[in-house]
Amino acid sequence: MSNSKGFTLWFTGLSGAGKSTLAQYLIPMFRDMNCNVECLDGDEVRENLSKGLGFSKEDRDTNIRRIGYVANMLSRNGVISITAAISPYASIRDEMREKCDAAFVEVYVEAPLEVVEARDTKGLYKKARAGIIKQFTGISDPYEEPKNAEITVHTGDQSIEESAQAVLDYLHAKGLIPAKEAQKA
Amino acid sequence: MSNSKGFTLWFTGLSGAGKSTLAQYLIPMFRDMNCNVECLDGDEVRENLSKGLGFSKEDRDTNIRRIGYVANMLSRNGVISITAAISPYASIRDEMREKCDAAFVEVYVEAPLEVVEARDTKGLYKKARAGIIKQFTGISDPYEEPKNAEITVHTGDQSIEESAQAVLDYLHAKGLIPAKEAQKA
Numbered sequence: 001m002s003n004s005k006g007f008t009l010w011f012t013g014l015s016g017a018g019k020s021t022l023a024q025y026l027i028p029m030f031r032d033m034n035c036n037v038e039c040l041d042g043d044e045v046r047e048n049l050s051k052g053l054g055f056s057k058e059d060r061d062t063n064i065r066r067i068g069y070v071a072n073m074l075s076r077n078g079v080i081s082i083t084a085a086i087s088p089y090a091s092i093r094d095e096m097r098e099k100c101d102a103a104f105v106e107v108y109v110e111a112p113l114e115v116v117e118a119r120d121t122k123g124l125y126k127k128a129r130a131g132i133i134k135q136f137t138g139i140s141d142p143y144e145e146p147k148n149a150e151i152t153v154h155t156g157d158q159s160i161e162e163s164a165q166a167v168l169d170y171l172h173a174k175g176l177i178p179a180k181e182a183q184k185a
Numbered sequence: 186m187s188n189s190k191g192f193t194l195w196f197t198g199l200s201g202a203g204k205s206t207l208a209q210y211l212i213p214m215f216r217d218m219n220c221n222v223e224c225l226d227g228d229e230v231r232e233n234l235s236k237g238l239g240f241s242k243e244d245r246d247t248n249i250r251r252i253g254y255v256a257n258m259l260s261r262n263g264v265i266s267i268t269a270a271i272s273p274y275a276s277i278r279d280e281m282r283e284k285c286d287a288a289f290v291e292v293y294v295e296a297p298l299e300v301v302e303a304r305d306t307k308g309l310y311k312k313a314r315a316g317i318i319k320q321f322t323g324i325s326d327p328y329e330e331p332k333n334a335e336i337t338v339h340t341g342d343q344s345i346e347e348s349a350q351a352v353l354d355y356l357h358a359k360g361l362i363p364a365k366e367a368q369k370a
Contacts, residue, residue, distance in 0.1 A: 036262045048254045049234055051247070062236070069233045070255050077221045079262045 006036075006078040006102045007176050008071045009167070012087045012146060013109030014138045015124055016116035018155040018163070019084040022109060025164050026082070033178050035080050040067050042085035055135040061092050068096035075102035080177075088137045090144040103176060107167060108149035113138050115156040191221075191263040191287045192361050193256045194352070197272045197331060198294030199323045200309055201301035203340040203348070204269040207294060210349050211267070218363050220265050225252050227270035240320040246277050253281035260287035265362075273322045275329040288361060292352060293334040298323050300341040 009026075011019040023039045030037040046053070049066045053059040067083050074081035087093055097104040116138070117125040128136030135141040146152075151170050153163035171177045194211075196204040208224045215222040231238070234251045238244040252268050259266035272278055282289040301323070302310045313321035320326040331337075336355045338348035356362045 038258050038262065049251050052237070066234050070258070073223050073255070073259060074262065077223065077259065077262065077264045 005176055006075045007080060007171075008068075008075045008096075008100050008102060008104045009080060009082045010071070010087070010093065010096065010104060010106045011082065011084045011109050012093060012106065012149075014111065014113065014116050014143055015086060015136075016119050016121050017109045017111040018160070019086075019109045022107075022153070022155070022160060022163055022167070023082045023084045025160050026167060029164070029168070030080050030177070035177060036078060037080040037082065038074055039082040039084060040071055045085065055141065057089065061089065064089075064092045064096065068099060071096075072100050072102070075100065086137050086143070088141065088143045090146065093146065103174070105151065105170070105174075105176070106146055106149040108146045108152040109163075110145075110152055110154050111156040190361055191260045192265060192356075193260045193281075193285050193287060193289045194265060194267045195256070195272070195278065195281065195289060195291045196267065196269045196294050197278060197291065197334075199296065199298065199301050199328055200271060200321075201304050201306050202294045202296040203345070204271075204294045207292075207338070207340070207345060207348055207352070208267045208269045210345050211352060214349070214353070215265050215362070220362060221263060222265040222267065223259055224267045224269060225256055230270065240326065242274065246274065249274075249277045249281065253284060256281075257285050257287070260285065271322050271328070273326065273328045275331065278331065288359070290336065290355070290359075290361070291331055291334040293331045293337040294348075295330075295337055295339050296341040 011023060013019050020041055023041065027037050027039060045067055046063065049070070050063045053063050064085060064087050067085055071081040071083050093106065097106065120126055124133060124136065125139065127133040128139040137143050151167055153166050155163055168177070172179060196208060198204050205226055208226065212222050212224060230252055231248065234255070235248045238248050249270060249272050252270055256266040256268050278291065282291065305311055309318060309321065310324065312318040313324040322328050336352055338351050340348055353362070357364060
C-alpha cells in the first residue's frame, strides 16, 4: 500500500545540473515515507522509449511527450513520478503540465553554464565545444528557463542536502507527502 | 488507495479478436473492486509511444518492448496494467514476462481467422487481402499462438461475459483481485 497521493515531479535543467543526482538522492527518502516512486531518467528513457530519436526540436518534443505520457499514468495511480530529462523547451513543459491529471510540480535544477561545463561529468561539454556533439543544450541548442517553476534549486551554491530539503519542504507544505510525524508512525 | 496487488494482464491475439473490447469490459469491473487499472491499447500506444515505427519484426518488437516497459512500471506500483496489442511473436512476449517484476498473466484472446475476417471491425482485413496494407498479422505476417498462456478465451464461441468471467475466475483463484465477499464490503 502506498502512502502517496501521486504527483509528477518534473525536473528541468542543463546537462550536468544535477537532475539525476537529486532524483536518486530523493528516491530512498520517498520510499522511507512508504511512497511509491519511479524515476524516468533522460538516458534511460531514450534507451527504452525513444531509441532512434535525435535532438532536433521535433524529436526532443516527441521524447518529452512520451515521458509525460508515462509520468501521467504513473502519477494518477498514486506514484510519485520523477522525470529527469533536460526538457529545454518551455512550451512542451507547459503542455505536459496541462495534460497531467495529478499534481504537477516543476523543479528548475539551476546551475550556471560555467559551473556545469567545469563539472562536465560525462565529458559532453568538451565534445559539444569541439563540435563533435551537435545541438547540445546550452552550447549549440537553446535552454528556455522556467518562469513559473514551483521550486528552484541552485546546485552551484547549494549542497544536495539543501536542494533536496527545498523540494521536500514544498511537497510537505502542499500536503503531497506525509507530514514528518506521520512518517515516524 | 488501491485494493490491488498490481499485475500485468497481457492480451494477445489477432486484430479483431476482441482484445480491446474485453479490456474495456473488464476495466470498470476492476474499478468497482477499488483496483487501479490502466490499459495500454495497441492503437493508443502507437500514437503516444511509437509514432514512426512500422510493422517489420524489428519495429513490432520495439513497440512491444515499450509497452512492456511501461506495463512493468505500472504493475510493480500496484496497478493492474492491461496490454491489448496483437503482440504476434512468442519470444518477445516471453521476454516481457521475464522482465516483469509483478505477476504476468498472459491471456490468449483466440478467434479463428475466418471469424475475425468476417467481423472485419475496422475494415483492415479487406485492405490486407487487397494488398493495400502490407505485413498484416494473420494474412501476410505471422501470428505465433501462445503455448502456455495462463488464460485462453474463445471469442468466436463465447460471449464477452463468459470471456470476462474466465479472466476474473483465474485472477480470483490466484488471489490477484479481491475475493467477492471483500468486494461487497
